[in-house]
Amino acid sequence: MKVTYIVALGVLAALIVRLLMIGRRPKNYPPGPPTLPILGNIHQLATRDSHLQFEKWAREYGPVYSLMLGTKTLVVLSSDKAVKDLMDKRSGKYSHRQEMYIGQTLCSGDLRVLMMGYGPRWRAARKMIHGLLNVSAAKSYVPYQVLENKQMLYEMLVDPDHFLYHIRRYSNALTTTMVFGWRTPTYEDDKMKQLFDGFSEFAELNQTGTAALIDFFPWLRFLPDFLIPVRQKAKDLHRKEKALYLSHWLKVKEEINNGTAKPCFCEEMAAAQKAEGSFDDDQAAYVSGTLLEAGSDTTSSTLYAFVQAMLLYPEVQQKAFEEIDRVVGRDRMPTMEDDCDLPYIRACMKETLRWMPTTILGAVPHAVTHDDYYEGYLIPKNAGVMNNVWAIHMDPNRHPDPRRFDPERYVNDHQSLGDAAANPDASKRDQFTFGAGRRICPGIHVAERSLFLGMSRILWAFQIEPKVGADGKPILPDPDRLTQGFVCMPEEFPAQITPRNQAKADTVVREWHEAEKECLDPVTKQWRVSPVPSRVNGKI
Template identity: 75%
Template sequence: MLTPYTLLLIAVGIVVIFARLLSMGKRPKNYPPGPPTLPLIGNIHQMPSRDAHLQFEKWAREYGPVYSLILGTKTLVVLSSDEAVKDLLDKKSGIYSDRQEMYIGQTLCSGDLRLLMMGYGPKWRAFRKMVHGLLNISAARSYVPYQMLENKQMLYEMLNQPDRFLENIRRYSNALTTTMVFGWRTPTYEDDKMKQLFDGFTEFAAINQTGTAALIDFFPWLRRLPDFVLPAQKKAKELHKHEKALYLGHWLKAKEEFKKGLIQPSFCVGMAEAQKADGFSDDQATYISGTLLEAGSDTTSSTLYAFVQAMLLFPEVQKKAQREIDDAVGPGRMPNMDDESNLQYVRACMKETLRWMPTTILGAVPHAVTQDDISYKGYLIPKGAGVVNNTWAINMDPKRHPSPRIFDPERYINDFQSLADAAANPDPSKRDQFTFGAGRRICPGMHVAERSLFLGMSRMLWAFDIEPQVDEQGNKILPDPDKLTQGFVCMPEEFPVSIKPRSKERAEMVAEEWEDAQRECLDPETKQWRQAPANAGTTSKV
């Protein structure tokens, strides 16, 4: 029989549990403001299933540049101004560089190995240091010969199969990335492993954007339920199995070629040496190299695809950029990196593309804070809170960029900063765009991406006219620039376009350049580099 004291303890316990349940989902008074909450779930019911960037922008206009969302047991703080990103993610990067736990994305899809989602600590810092060695500004210069070669094949494929221009762009970015990371290139889009990579991006985004994935993160006890109740868990495990097999195959091939002395200069050379010294596993090496493959393949191709759409929708910009190229370079040769300082309008087009269509539309993966921050604008940003770099809202802020959905390179015509210099500028208003992230989690591939984008854009415009297709009635078919794919990395939904050479002479030069490059640099059977280019690190002709 229960004693009165026991009954009292039970009653007190019930009251405490009930009170905690009632408080769950509420926004504490000293948190940044945000939309009204409901008990238990907070703002979960208001989270959009697609085009989340539009809702996040709307909340920014309503609640200010720093607002919060209460998502079950977790807090998400959204930064929607250049000043807030600079003050917190940059200046306080020591405590704003962690990640929240992402059970579906990191644990199930990635085996807790994906560098993008790894928590901030000694392990992440060591691996990040290795990545920096591959992608820093000095190393980036050595990849110009690779970029020139892959660019020539892309132009040749656009000349001969213009209807497959998205595939041509994807092969360009993927081949460059595999060369830099593993020492071998992807010579054709029909490569099954490359197709698996891009299909995996789509599947990864779909799984991680399901309501189930969010609920499992917000209410961890749901993880105990079997897979037949939560099919997203089963899909995530299957994706990890196939993805790991792909990335492991790449790494083990590179490691074997390293042992035999056959590997071309690449990131995996340094990683194989580091593995011997530090003893990290093949699984971890697999996902370090795989993370680089993902980042280099997807973001560059998505940005170039957006650029093609912008040229389609804003033909006056295309004509002005072509006039600049013709004046500075002429019809007798293609632009190269030595021309960059004379092609400021083309550089402005590159920056405007990154602003107008940010591929990491909500900063990819939220940062997380490792301790309470009570000193910002009078708000408490609690330990463990996710922190979003609201890229879309900042890039579309009409105070920074009037008429933000107009593609206008003139915004950057007097901006001579590199992408990295702009990101490091102590004046946040002088930063060009926020697509590459901020703080210690900023994209380390910025230097390589800048060259790939400049070469891709300048040479496309040198060689081709980008025009709309027409329907049976002769009406131009124009895409909607606000229809975007969903996921961590976004791009315009697929659209038709007509890509035609600007002259017979330029078409012939595109074909000749690619034929010469193959003959001089590639094995005729494997289409791989015969040896590392002797002029790596220069802008000489390849």
């Protein structure tokens, strides 16, 4: 009896010691803030504007530091060199994802490509997506971008107060055309509103403390729903989101079967599904839905940030006016052929991506598949690895006076966004908003053209000035007030958007009406004939 009692005490003591070891940072891990038993650094995580806390830690503990989050480890990369050395050069090890119970299991039914682990399903989806968005394919979508851009300018002319809506419709319509073969002709589209609202809710749910705690302490997921209300919210969001994505996919699949579909990504995916049978309609719906999310949200958020920058930095706007007027003139809008001759506009695009990165903390952390060593520290298997975009972009050694919007930083940078991301010299990479390694955003080439056309044509046509308040003072937005979530944007703000002169206003109206008459069905407002050839059966 006495021996049994002693054994039981020994087992209990061992369990207590083991429990208290949770949250402690082993000596060979990268440095980081002091920890508490069990919690680690969880109690130090900010509930709002967490990018500021991650930046502060980077200045204190260096470009590679670690956080102990319950049973999980997060390694934070806060320098261009560390991101290049690990996420790019060792991408075979650094392309996985940690398990995300709320985000991937409940919100996404294990179907969302963004959060999918590095395995056969992810690689197959990535291969198809690359076919849609590679450099050569991206060039073929310029006619789509030009048309949607003309409508955006027209809407900003006739309804300037809702410029955010017009920017969102522009990015969404372009994405739906590429992915599904049909465009979104109006912002008053319930499915488009559901997309933006749903993705905002998804980002917020995954930023909640409860979602993090369930990942850090997996046993919490066995508690009943009434103790974890975020779980029911996640299930409800998945139900609505899956219905939306399935409706898009099944609609275009039916059009493909009856021969009425326009050339699009889903045409190619349907052919692959038929030939291989390796993925069902649910997975196909989420592959296309992932593209819709990424293409709609990040481009519109960046353009919105650009408008804010023009409000706050009128001297930059004036210099951009001068370059556009000198190169393009007053009688026509900029085109992609003007790209090389408008270095200051390109610099504005790059500076916007740096100054207000939408994926402010690299969206979803990568995970390492095997133990690895870097700069003498162990990065353990299954650790999350964060691309700390904000800290890199705000590094004063890399970008002096980093919160100032200064396109001059990039006027001599003639790289495309894709070329800059692939540059072996980490210091020559322009910005890190699109991610790194094998998880880099495949839409980078399309986004570059959408942003250049959007920014150059907005500035060709319009002057952006502050609204005046009731007190007679200009209303200026605070550039540090951002929406919350792993994809963010400036909080909504007003702006006075007016045509630079009547001739430009007339051109905006004429260009849109001519494009509308020439390209679109007068009733459905869909393309009569797609300017992009089919991608299946070797037609491209």
